[in-house]
Amino acid sequence: MGEEEARSWIRGDETAKQMLSRVLKDRAFMLLPPLHRVPLRAGNVVEITGASPSAKTQILIQAAISCILPKTWNGIHYGGLGKLVLFLDLDCRFDVLRLSQMLKHRLLQANRLGNGAWWQLEESNVKSCKAAQEKSKTVFDEELYVSCMKRFLYVRCYDSLELLSSLKTLHYRIRQQEACGSQVGVLMIDSIGAFHWTDRLSSSLALETHNRKSLSLTNVVETIVQELKKLLQVHSLVVLATKATIYEEKYPALENNRKFSSNDDYSGNAAIKAQQPLIREFMPSSWQVIF
């Protein structure tokens, strides 16, 4: 009896080939323009950092559109993933008009490509664009537009408590959506460092409560990381997070007594003006190890 059990334990459940085919199917590579040079797989967490007006939300919107478009519809190839996008807006600055403008533009473009040959589009790009656009004013598919917009789910959080409560109920909501037949592709968090200062303040002003853990910065970030890890284990999705730098760029000549944790490739001559600005890392270490 024991021998039989030991043998089955050693024998293994599946061969390597079977396992690879299963993993590649479940957690396939996702190519989302504009990040199509970065091979993303389900379970990856990507952080996009930059100074304030640097189009981070624009990248998210573009990636969202590639995700919500279907692969083909009515014979026209759109090349999207057809999955849901969950957008957690912590910055509260999302403009749905921008999303709808870009989606309409994509649909029109794909329509023109589908109906005419693609080299005609190339030519019209070389010559005056206006004339070509006026000639081929195709009406895009209203039904498709509506179904795409419905695949974009959005919630905004005004402080850390709301963020945590949204994350905790996220798993349940994803299950609800999967029961309706749609799969979640990407979870986007706009500006993960949004509540950094308010959390720091509340951690320094925390009263002594004996039973409950106080809402300090490290606690909040740890809980966020925990919830994200749990989500990534259960569902196959990619997490895209943007982060705005909150410390100003300082040129290396002036900055001498603070620790750096990011790349800095200055040539060593402080008088040269065109230097890479240094980006200071301000998120606690529990966030930094999630990548």
Add this chain to the structure above:
Amino acid sequence: MLSLIELQCRPWLNGLELLEDLQRNKHTLSTGDKGTDSLLQGGFREGQLTELVGPSSSGKTQFCMQAAASVAENHLGRVLYLDTGNSFSARRIAQFICSSSDATLGQKVMSRISFHTVYDIYTMFDTLQGLEVTLRSQMNVNEYRLRLLVVDSISSLITPILGGSGSQGRALMVAIGYLLKKLAHEHSIAILVTNHTVGAGGEGGKTKPALGETWKSIPHVRLLQSRDHKNSNCTISILKHTSMPSGQTVKTMTRKENQQCL
């Protein structure tokens, strides 16, 4: 337990519902000046926080008063004007109102603009939270609902508390920014704040908006105003906008006392 948390946290909306809410509730308010309206594709959008940056005496207060007059008159809405530097002048607002020839109508328009002075950030918090409670408890939407909130010089409230490496100042700044955005979105109000400029460190001659890097990600729309002192023309350019490229500019002229309305 989970259902309790669900009741507390905000509902998930899909893209279509967001668009509908935008078209139904959040209209565009004219700024009172045709050039700026065309620059902003209509004017201020309700639900957005617009910031006007400019060096001192570049016409920011004039812009604010013009916007207040325009909203009170054309859009039949109430305006709440929070002044931090004693620069409000009722007479100037009356000049901006076109129908001031008709005394009773002019009076009605002026009565829609309410005015408070705020001298520090804690009074500001009190005022805003009181406003939130009032707005939330209004059961019926009367025809004169609050449409525009102007804070003339939010930087003079925040700059005294920012300083050093402590986090209190910045936390308060972020908190007030979020309170303003929440008011704007939930009650469909357009909010206009003004900010001043400081010199960019080490470069000499260039100026940048005050309040630092953290404030950059709070307003939806940032406009830069500069004035040419020789011919009293103002130039307004877009520093940042949620759905338009930055860098577009427009030239405006300040209205004199006896000029006809557009």
